[in-house]
Amino acid sequence: DAKTTQPTSMDCAEGRAANLPCNHSTISGNEYVYWYRQIHSQGPQYIIHGLKNNETNEMASLIITEDRKSSTLILPHATLRDTAVYYCIVRGLGNTGKLIFGQGTTLQVKP
Amino acid sequence: GAVVSQHPSWVICKSGTSVKIECRSLDFQATTMFWYRQFPKQSLMLMATSNEGSKATYEQGVEKDKFLINHASLTLSTLTVTSAHPEDSSFYICSASRGSGGQGYSPLHFGNGTRLTVT
Numbered sequence: 001d002a003k004t005t006q007p008t009s010m011d012c013a014e015g016r017a018a019n020l021p022c023n024h025s026t027i028s029g030n031e032y033v034y035w036y037r038q039i040h041s042q043g044p045q046y047i048i049h050g051l052k053n054n055e056t057n058e059m060a061s062l063i064i065t066e067d068r069k070s071s072t073l074i075l076p077h078a079t080l081r082d083t084a085v086y087y088c089i090v091r092g093l094g095n096t097g098k099l100i101f102g103q104g105t106t107l108q109v110k111p
Numbered sequence: 112g113a114v115v116s117q118h119p120s121w122v123i124c125k126s127g128t129s130v131k132i133e134c135r136s137l138d139f140q141a142t143t144m145f146w147y148r149q150f151p152k153q154s155l156m157l158m159a160t161s162n163e164g165s166k167a168t169y170e171q172g173v174e175k176d177k178f179l180i181n182h183a184s185l186t187l188s189t190l191t192v193t194s195a196h197p198e199d200s201s202f203y204i205c206s207a208s209r210g211s212g213g214q215g216y217s218p219l220h221f222g223n224g225t226r227l228t229v230t
Contacts, residue, residue: 034218036221038155041202041224041226042223042224043115043117043204043206043221043222043223043224044155044204044206044221045221046218046219046220046221049218087154097143097208097219098145098157098160099145099157099206099219100157101147101154101155101156101157102154103154104154
């Protein structure tokens with residue numbers, strides 16, 4: 001599966017949109033982009049995933065560039081409870097669908 | 112939504128004893144489950160893939176005789192840490208998916224983890 005690169009940390013003001021970038025320049029055509037987050041001492045929580053089209057659900061929006069080499073997770077109105085480590089993961093249809101976690105981005109939402 | 116339950120949420124054991132951790136998919140059947148380990152301030156590390164009715168597949172560097180995995184049914188996988196030592200103290204997390212279908216693989220859903228402390 002392709003490797004991803006994320007900033008180590010980001011800050012965001014409460015109520016503002018949080019935009020978390022991810023680079024995945026070696027992504028293959030059949031690989032999906034997944035986003036998870038982990039709040040301290042809990043298991044990771046699924047947020048959203050996509051292949052090439054932009055996706056939106058009740059938690060977030062995922063914007064994937066046309067060449068699919070990067071993506072952005074958008075939390076439209078960040079709250080203090082969104083403070084967490086956010087992981088961008090590329091997942092292929094092979095390897096039984098396992099997820100390999102990188103270091104992620106620590107998002108700190110500030111009042 | 113899909114729910115994965117892990118038990119216990121925390122356990123303290125003495126060095127040399129064995130500890131079993133259970134992972135259950137509550138509202139779906141999971142042919143495949145995954146076990147991860149996480150040390151403080153580090154990311155999750157995949158330990159093994161648990162396949163229902165067959166032997167688990169371990170990642171490189173993970174001792175299969177130390178971390179015994181059993182996936183006897185479509186809703187239950189267990190991880191047994193045998194002869195535990197203080198260096199095995201960690202956060203163990205399982206995950207499961209409904210399986211492929213729909214848009215690529217269905218998302219993996221994670222349990223809330225088990226904090227193991229070996230004294």
